[in-house]
Amino acid sequence: MDGRDGSASGVGDISAPGRVAGPDEGVSAQELALAARNHGLPLEALRYDVTPPGLHYVLVHYDIPDTTPDGWRLTVGGRVRRPLVLDPAALRALPSATHRVTLECAGNGRARLTPRPVSQPWLAEAVGTADWTGVPLAALLAETGITEDAVEVVFTGADHGVERGVEQDYRRSLPLATAADPARDVLVAYAMNGAPLPPQHGSPLRLVVPGWYGMAHVKWLTDITVTDTPYTGFQQSVAYRLRQAADDPGEPVTLIAPRALMVPPGFPDFMSRTRVVRPGPVTLVGRAWSGHGPVTRVEVSEDGGAVWTGAELLPDPAHPWAWTAWRATWTATPGLRHLTVRATDAAGHVQPLVAPWNRGGFANNLVQRVEVLCTAEPTAADPYAGDPHAAEPPPG
């Protein structure tokens, strides 16, 4: 092997193990490259019930595959009596369902942890809500005749790459009890907000697993295999585990922990993103969600969490898998404020005031904090220019 311009010669040399940043280590060039590729929901876009195209968060492990619906085949096999091969047109001909689903990346909040696990450096914005249309997975599996010994269903996507030295297609499993339960509303989706899936959201086919973090929603879906043993592949047993140490087997990441986010009020400073509001009543609005059940309480605080006030919930029973809107009135008085919001769900989970740390940086649902300057200062005109509207009316 020719190493003339570098010593690397195997995949292991360019694919390092997972690590945690040092105490004074800023965000690295590698983390920045991931942040520039993938993107979150700009928080003002929480104003939309359904996230407009391009504002929904995107996380791609490797590359967006170069796919077209022509020639695409989805195979369904393993521990089934009647294996299937379906193209997107055949799926569209089957009975369909549409569900409004709030989807969140399991790594949301990772970059706010100390020490910081080195990976996609999400702050709080890796979320979005869409109307997904597709074939109910439970119906598809029923059609195949699952055998009695089946325990899991494994989903393979076309996204191909290397991760911590392991070359792989992206692949994840679900327990059969989730995959085959009609009430869980799992979809093999071919449309997002009424249009074909965009490339970055899994075109032409993806899995949608309401209530679960994003890693379960396998994109660019090529294969569904029913198995009689639990799946132990990389994305199941190495990645996406809640562990305190590298040798801890850890618990799997599954359902979305509760989170509330607010639309940052007023207007921002470009660089610091600190908000500016005028004194007086300010309507705070936002969204809250949990994979464990309905959100039952949202509270806001203007002092960083010492005193909490209940917000009004605006639930939408037609969309049980989507976030819930909330609203509160805050009376702003001059000074620098630290607005905080937290959600509680029907299972009794409350968002923490201290970040729950784990080595992968998963499920950090630490409360959002928004720095707001309330100032009575009048709006200054741009000192570098007269107002161009002040131009004299022209002659004639």
Place this chain on the structure above:
Amino acid sequence: MDGRDGSASGVGDISAPGRVAGPDEGVSAQELALAARNHGLPLEALRYDVTPPGLHYVLVHYDIPDTTPDGWRLTVGGRVRRPLVLDPAALRALPSATHRVTLECAGNGRARLTPRPVSQPWLAEAVGTADWTGVPLAALLAETGITEDAVEVVFTGADHGVERGVEQDYRRSLPLATAADPARDVLVAYAMNGAPLPPQHGSPLRLVVPGWYGMAHVKWLTDITVTDTPYTGFQQSVAYRLRQAADDPGEPVTLIAPRALMVPPGFPDFMSRTRVVRPGPVTLVGRAWSGHGPVTRVEVSEDGGAVWTGAELLPDPAHPWAWTAWRATWTATPGLRHLTVRATDAAGHVQPLVAPWNRGGFANNLVQRVEVLCTAEPTAADPYAGDPHAAEPPPG
């Protein structure tokens, strides 16, 4: 003024002057917050002639305004004989034009500078190409009857915020010679790729200025004012200047400098983004563009820029404002390679091998470098799992 939980009391306290990062300063939390909000083009999306929705780069100075076409008014006034007030429906009723335009942020490449100007930390991906439809600005201005003393046209957007202590609506000007020249194809656009503008791209109206960096393409356009003096507002005379020192007045940022980018070949490692290819011929493809004129040459190098080989250009005369596709064949041999690509335009500008530094980090068109490991290693199966496809066929 009540400073009970912080000393900040005025906008200047939360809005710092521009600065350059220290020698060992990693990317800061503020830069990361901008990187998480705004997003680039994942480089594999260079494969599309027209960038699909959601993959085109987005840079928003303040917040995406909460706009709707209902009630929106565009005023056109200043040094004109017949001021206009138009709603989006009135604009749609006027003769329209559609232009395919490659748009790039002036700050693209900023995060690769040393020292690094602290702002939106783009690497190389702040680009995209779309079909924009709207009313030619030259026709609109002709309709108003510009007076003889006019020199510039000032454009105001609804994006409101603070930047380096200055509260402002985003506002920029163009020389009249650019704004009123039909051959420059400037548009007041209301559609992107045949659909109404998405919120993050300026809904319901924006300016499109082919060949100019993104700062000129004012989004959420509310006002066009013709002036008889050069505009000296913040975004014109403070931001978007090429200066070596803070007190240097600098030259304005205008036309896009030439750049070529390649679709990174093979497949990536998740974290390092280093590519993996097998030995043998590899087709390299990508795009190249310049605001100064057509791209006349694209060259690739496998050794970081010591030896260059010409690529094939695939120009599309129907779309003179859009990027040009290019293609080259590279014979990969085992080892770690550093692919590089550079463009030359008709005005004789060649992409540099050393980054052109300025205090704002604008127009850094340093050549792209892509690290590629060529290895003959067979693809290893995921060692953590048997192939789920290997499940035995079920009984019966």
